[in-house]
Amino acid sequence: MSTETQEKPIISVNDVDEELAEKYKSEANEYFKKQDFDTAIDLYTKAIAANPNVCIYYANRSFAYLKIECFGYALHDASRSVELDKSYVKGFYRRAAANMALGKWKEALKDYEFVTKMRPNDKDAKLKYNECNKIVKKIAFEKAISTEDNRKNIADSINLDAMTIEHEYEGPKLENGKVTLKFMKELMELYKNQGKLHRKFAYKILLDIKTYFMAQPSLVDVSIADDNKFTVCGDIHGQFFDLMNVFELNGLPSETNPYLFNGDFVDRGSFSVECIFTLFGFKLLFPNHFYMSRGNHESATMNQMYGFDGEVKSKYTAQMADLFTEVYNWLPLAHCLNKRVLVMHGGLFSRDDVTLDEIRKIDRNRQPPEDGPMCELLWSDPQPQDGRAPSKRGVGCQFGPDVTKTFLDLNKLDYVIRSHEVKNDGYEVAHDGKCITVFSAPNYCDTMGNKGAFITLKGQDMIPKYTTYEAVPHPNVKPMAYANSLLSLMC
Structure with missing residues (x-):
């Protein structure tokens, strides 16, 4: 291009x-x-x-x-x-x-x-x-x-006790308020049949996941044992049935089959609610073996434009849409695997001196800023030539192989994994093998014809292996069905 x-x-x-x-x-x-x-x-x-x-x-x-x-x-x-x-x-x-x-x-x-x-x-x-x-x-x-003092905290205003579960509801139920494997299997079946999780359980999941993420650092360190497999997935973008295919191909998440989903779980695809509750459910079930990074689409502006906000309001309430914004603000920004591989949604930085410690200290409880390390973690892209350039997206920066090498040397890392870009094969290896892109939404928006991919690696050598797959059929709901009407001129 x-x-x-x-x-x-x-x-x-x-x-x-x-x-x-x-x-x-x-x-x-x-x-x-x-x-x-x-x-x-x-x-x-x-x-x-x-x-x-x-x-x-x-x-x-x-x-x-x-x-x-x-x-x-x-x-x-x-x-x-x-x-x-x-x-x-x-x-x-x-x-x-x-x-x-x-x-x-x-x-x-x-x-x-x-x-x-x-x-x-x-x-x-x-x-x-x-x-x-x-x-x-x-x-x-x-x-x-809005001021710092009077800004509403949606989570504090939720009254679960006031929510009644109707007798006719036959969907999955939390057990003693907790997510179980049985609940998750029933939830995925419910979603495959285009059912809806009861609002009381949906709110409970959101409140619990917010509490969990609030206790996490902005950079999460992940240990992978020598013989253990670890899977990294890229953008899902509301393509629930393709997410189910990933689990078919690679197995359900478990303590022996850990996953990291690298941002952009929602928007564009019209099954974003189903995707995010499935992912949040597995995070609560296996908190130390299931990881989620924030993407640029886990933000209020993107959600208002590209469908998630409208989908949540259609399937639940405007209050829940606001609660999702609060939750997304607490998602970790990056993960470091075995102190050797950094995984973030977007890419590297406009400065050469950014360290892992600086990433750990980022105050992430906010909407993404227009510049700086937090913005670049969510928005930046690699370029083939050395140096840096203004972003083709208008946010973040583009960074070359020399920038990647300098960052890896400074932080004693082997390579980076990022997502954020559609690739024909679902993945791309760039910068002399040091910058890998993985994108897990095949036939993106039902139009791009790309494959999806995920990466598996083992702790002993951290060598990435790639699995690619085609899109699977989904119910006749078009992508962007809930998007802002202003986007019609772009579609």
Whole structure:
């Protein structure tokens, strides 16, 4: 995939090849229709190289970047398109979408406002403007009433005793308030049949898991015995039936079959509630043999945009959605396996002097900041060339093999495992084998055609082994079914 974002200055018509540029654009459009976004981006880039003066080439490439979640690049291209033509409405649409994806609601609102003025009869533009305006006002209101002293703690307001279990409820029940293996097996069967866990048990799991995570450090040290197998899974993204397939292939979690799930459990896939309660249940059942790292999608902004917030409100309550936000704030940010391998969702840092001790001391009980080590653990990505670059996502940074080597040498580690990016084979080994990506959601969003993968290793040598798998069928509920309506322009 092309990562070029610095374009040539506008040049005279005598030096452009308009015919060649149009040819590349037409080819790119065909690959875009086939959802081969990387190839489309390369071809749009060639069109821009042949004729850098055409706003539509940048807007189209911006749309392709949106599809692969390179929001920083998408924002750059959309801005370039409106620089070339200040009346090009589609460019403003694209820029609004990129700003929304980055949680920059005010900037998005300005662009929607421009579009509604340019197209006063466009009902879709008016709808998006109104929706975005609601979000901006809601954020402003919450900020106005919120202080350190009066911020509500949702967990303290939950009254489990007041929740009645109806006689007709036939689903799994906690035993003396505790998760058991029997409960977990019944829960997974319930979810496979599209049933719903009773709200009293769902709230109890959330309250217990919050209490547990609050006692954990930001960096969790994990010991793996020489002959023991340990499994690392990447993004699940609400694909419950693919999660069940992982357990079919690799066995259920247990004290002899430990797992680490490396963030982005929810959003996009429309069975996120089922995924997160399954994972939280196993965490409570096997607290010392089942681990979970926070991903960039375990945050309020991502959940409001990409479906989890809407799904929880649909299946339970708005109060529960707020409680999930509290719980996610306490998820550990990274895990260190046998003092040799660091596992985090995103990647490494914009500084060379970050140590494991610094990660341990991060105050993580908050929404992800826009920069610094916590942000980078959740958002950063590797790049093939040495050095660092601004993130293609617009958050975090991109880091090269030299950055990885310096970090590993400083902290006496062998390699890092991270997730966060779709890979065709479900995994990718980069940086001379020192930076491994694992992604466990096959055919991501029912469109990408990628395999999923998980990593297994043994304590004695910590050598990673890869298992890949295809997507399995799921009930006819489309991805993003609960996503914010504003995202319709990105889908």
